[in-house]
Amino acid sequence: MNQSLDEAIELHPSLKFFLKAMQRCNGFGLYFLRCNTLDLRDELLPVIKGALAKPIVELDIDPKNDIYVDAQVSQLMETAPDNAVVFIYGLEKLFYLKERPLMEELNWRRGHYGRVEHPIVFWLPEFLITEILTYAPDFADWYSGVYEFSLSAPEKSNLTLKTWDSVNENIIGSLSLEEKQRWIINLKNLLEELADDNSQSRRDLLNRLGQLYASLGNYDKALSCYQQNLELCRLLKDKENEGATLNNISLIYKARGDSDTALCYLQDSLKICQQIDNKEGEGATLNNISNIYDVQGDYDTALRFLQDSLKITQQAGNKAGEGATLNNISQIYKARGDYDTALQLLEGSLKIYQQIGDTAGLCTTLFNIGHIHLKNEDPEQAEATWREAYQLAKTIGLAQVLNALKNLAKQLGGEDLTFWESEDRRYL
Amino acid sequence: MTYPVNNLDDAYNACNPDKPLEVNDSRYLDLKEVRNNQNVSTLLRVIKRTTQTGDFCKQLLTGHTGSGKSTELKRLQSQLEEALYFVVYLDVESSLDLQQITYQDVLLNIAQELVNHLASTNIELDSSLLNDLQQWFADRIVSEDYVKEVKASASVSGQAGIDIPFIAKLLTKLTGEIRSGSSRRIEIRQNIEKEQQSFIAKLNDLLLAARIKLKNKEHTDLVIIIDGLEKIKQKNVYDALFLEHSEQLTDIDSHTIYTIPAALSFHTNLGNFFSDEAFFIPMVKYETPEGKQRLTELVNKRLNVAALFENPLFLDDLIAMCGGSVRDLLRLIRTATDTDSEKIQAEDIARAISSLVKVYDRLVWEEDVPLLKKVMIDKRVVKTEDKKYERLLSNRLIHEYENGKPWAALHPALTRITWLQTALSG
Numbered sequence: 001m002n003q004s005l006d007e008a009i010e011l012h013p014s015l016k017f018f019l020k021a022m023q024r025c026n027g028f029g030l031y032f033l034r035c036n037t038l039d040l041r042d043e044l045l046p047v048i049k050g051a052l053a054k055p056i057v058e059l060d061i062d063p064k065n066d067i068y069v070d071a072q073v074s075q076l077m078e079t080a081p082d083n084a085v086v087f088i089y090g091l092e093k094l095f096y097l098k099e100r101p102l103m104e105e106l107n108w109r110r111g112h113y114g115r116v117e118h119p120i121v122f123w124l125p126e127f128l129i130t131e132i133l134t135y136a137p138d139f140a141d142w143y144s145g146v147y148e149f150s151l152s153a154p155e156k157s158n159l160t161l162k163t164w165d166s167v168n169e170n171i172i173g174s175l176s177l178e179e180k181q182r183w184i185i186n187l188k189n190l191l192e193e194l195a196d197d198n199s200q201s202r203r204d205l206l207n208r209l210g211q212l213y214a215s216l217g218n219y220d221k222a223l224s225c226y227q228q229n230l231e232l233c234r235l236l237k238d239k240e241n242e243g244a245t246l247n248n249i250s251l252i253y254k255a256r257g258d259s260d261t262a263l264c265y266l267q268d269s270l271k272i273c274q275q276i277d278n279k280e281g282e283g284a285t286l287n288n289i290s291n292i293y294d295v296q297g298d299y300d301t302a303l304r305f306l307q308d309s310l311k312i313t314q315q316a317g318n319k320a321g322e323g324a325t326l327n328n329i330s331q332i333y334k335a336r337g338d339y340d341t342a343l344q345l346l347e348g349s350l351k352i353y354q355q356i357g358d359t360a361g362l363c364t365t366l367f368n369i370g371h372i373h374l375k376n377e378d379p380e381q382a383e384a385t386w387r388e389a390y391q392l393a394k395t396i397g398l399a400q401v402l403n404a405l406k407n408l409a410k411q412l413g414g415e416d417l418t419f420w421e422s423e424d425r426r427y428l
Numbered sequence: 429m430t431y432p433v434n435n436l437d438d439a440y441n442a443c444n445p446d447k448p449l450e451v452n453d454s455r456y457l458d459l460k461e462v463r464n465n466q467n468v469s470t471l472l473r474v475i476k477r478t479t480q481t482g483d484f485c486k487q488l489l490t491g492h493t494g495s496g497k498s499t500e501l502k503r504l505q506s507q508l509e510e511a512l513y514f515v516v517y518l519d520v521e522s523s524l525d526l527q528q529i530t531y532q533d534v535l536l537n538i539a540q541e542l543v544n545h546l547a548s549t550n551i552e553l554d555s556s557l558l559n560d561l562q563q564w565f566a567d568r569i570v571s572e573d574y575v576k577e578v579k580a581s582a583s584v585s586g587q588a589g590i591d592i593p594f595i596a597k598l599l600t601k602l603t604g605e606i607r608s609g610s611s612r613r614i615e616i617r618q619n620i621e622k623e624q625q626s627f628i629a630k631l632n633d634l635l636l637a638a639r640i641k642l643k644n645k646e647h648t649d650l651v652i653i654i655d656g657l658e659k660i661k662q663k664n665v666y667d668a669l670f671l672e673h674s675e676q677l678t679d680i681d682s683h684t685i686y687t688i689p690a691a692l693s694f695h696t697n698l699g700n701f702f703s704d705e706a707f708f709i710p711m712v713k714y715e716t717p718e719g720k721q722r723l724t725e726l727v728n729k730r731l732n733v734a735a736l737f738e739n740p741l742f743l744d745d746l747i748a749m750c751g752g753s754v755r756d757l758l759r760l761i762r763t764a765t766d767t768d769s770e771k772i773q774a775e776d777i778a779r780a781i782s783s784l785v786k787v788y789d790r791l792v793w794e795e796d797v798p799l800l801k802k803v804m805i806d807k808r809v810v811k812t813e814d815k816k817y818e819r820l821l822s823n824r825l826i827h828e829y830e831n832g833k834p835w836a837a838l839h840p841a842l843t844r845i846t847w848l849q850t851a852l853s854g
Contacts, residue, residue, distance in 0.1 A: 017766040017779075024440040024765075028447070107659055111521045114447055130790040137822050138659045141493045141755060142446035144762050146787060 008047040015044070018147040019051055022085050022119060025144070029119040032132070034148040036125045036189040041089065044149060054083045057118075061090035063097055068105060070112035077116055086120045092128050096181055107136040114142070125185075126192045151193050177216070184212050203229055203241055210248060219252050226252070243272040243281050247288060259292050266292070279316030283309045287321075287328060294332065303332050323352040323361045327368060334372060343372050363393045363401045390420035431455055432732045436765045436772075442730040443758040443765075448499040451506045456499070457726045459754075462712050462719040464830035468504035471707060472511065475683050478703075479649045485683045486702045490658060490693045491709030492824055494755035497687060500709060501655055504685075514647045516545050520656035524607055528665055529657075531673035532620040533606050538652055538680065539631055540599035546638060547592045551645060557637050558595045564630055565598060569619045570612070624676065632681045639682070651683040658687040661822070663815065666692055674701040690828075691818035710830040711752035723747050723757060731761075738771040749781050751827050751839040760784055781844070788841040789848075791823045797851045800825070800838055804852065809836045 009015050035041050049056055057080050059072060073086055094102045133140045187209045194202045210225035226249045233242040246269035253262035266289045273281035286309035293302035306329045313321035330345035346369045353361035366389035373382035393401040409419035431454050433442050449456050460467040478485040491497045505515045518541045524533050566575040582597045605612040620627050639650050660666040666689050678701040693706045713719040724743060727733055733740050750757035763780035764772045802810045803826055809817050820826045828836045842848055
């Protein structure tokens, strides 16, 4: 969307002052421009380039380039016109690199920036401005101006929806480490934009961010997101999301091995689900509770909770939940050595998933059935079942099952998933 | 540009909050009466006095970021040179690019700068001394092969016309290894540590020879200024440098001035090796009539206030908000000049102040409130175990002044942060 300068200044009052400073500054000057999203930058740049009578040299930071940023700038400016201005984007990508002490680099090397006889503008998300001011104070203290730009309200919700749809629960499992880190930056930036907003979008974003952190093992940050969400839900009396967030928090404590605290949170969640008659939530929470006891080896209690969960999901007509619970129950019987019952339950689960066309559920169940066959000393059946699971998992790209099958293939002497392509019987 | 300037475009460029002023810049104003009645002339006197008694002055210097340390040190250098001292000025910021700097790096850097500076001013040292030093490095620090390699590449890239003794190039190469974090860095540091006594002895031989040569050439004595160390933020690094290894840093036979982090100046143990107390450059006492007057004068040296401010009293508002930090004052003025009018208006002043306040708002944390409250009441920096005060000092949320003895106050920008004011009054 191309805006006229006047329109842009209407929307972004800082623009006028920023342009003036750029026009005036002769020689070195350090500037921080607060811009949280790429969309906003794309909106502002054409306007700035059109209005500024000076050439703009842009440096988009590549995290793979380990040359000091100031050296990259100096290099760029060697052939630049005298009155050029430098815009630096993407410094936040370096911030997340563990092996790169960015704050120290900026602080120590400020003299190098100083020797670049041009105004230097860092386009930064809000959190990084604060970070630099706090942890690179000698460098930051040279600043001549901090100019803040924000998305307009309708643009904020558009962006949120767009981002929201592309990062859902199932996708998190299939993201690479790099992708997860990028999403974390994106979501954090978006949350910055929504700082004064108490909408559903904000709660959803916090939830997603928490899940991303959790999937990276960064439990402290995940917990912080969930706690923020919890406060918000309580403030807005959003019981449903409060229950879900309590569940998410419990998963963190469980991952840390703190079963007792995890259980407390689950019990709180259970109460709320029962209060608001959220059968689906209740079933899921009972499942999670049973899992705690399962992990502790208390199969009897685990079973009890699963049976409660089963009743509720059946009452609520929640077929997917029913399938999942039957799977969980089967695992208890398997652990007890009762393979026949386990198999029965799994076959029941299979039928349900087939009824509702839930391929992911089918894959998981088939995977589990394969293991029962193995326990029953029927490797032929096991392999056949796993091959079936593989074919289905392939069609929907179900990362969790595919990863498990890959590891299984390696254990059986194969190299990777191609092990499951072949019809040859290898037996175990 | 001739100062003071008469238009807003030039006013913008007359007020740099970044680089220090060069020695002959007409914008300079000595603010000593509104700081602590001392300026670097005091240090000049101390150095002169110790020269006469044959001692060495080992001086520490500190102050907040932006208090004017580098500007003052450059002036000291100029005054020393006027008094015929030979000054070797190192800014570790440009020569040692590290987040982990050790005493070995600093001493090596001193040796390098000394030898190179002497060479560039055509002061020749005895070649047998230099060869001996070179051999010592080849034997104890690196290796014969390494030295041969450096020799070979040095002659290849030989700079025509400049006759720098090889030892200078070798030392430059070694500090280069340290700066670049090369694999040799660990080896070099370890070996210097192992050969500590010997290294310092060699360095002192070098210094003695240099001083004799310098005196023969009509110089009064040698002074080494090491600037930039105040920027070390990690406690373990500056503790290791200034506490654990103060003996090594002061064992060298020359007048030396080191800058240190403001946080360390509270440490009681520093006095053991370094002479006197750290020379402290406090913030300007901006709330006294003299302070206001001097700061107004400072601005008027750069721009014509009457011509460029709609009402000259507007400058008072900016002075009141800068907390005595010249940098903040210049920054406020820069922001205020971003106006459409011919002169700076009331709303520009308000905008400038609000911008500054926003920056400080980003720096204050909720957990700082108890300590800030205490500083407000006690008017001094409270040294707590957890060293929380260090961040508040380095981020200039607390400023230090002197009135015979040191005292502290919160930066005035904090009074405009609503949540903080509520918390502080609660």
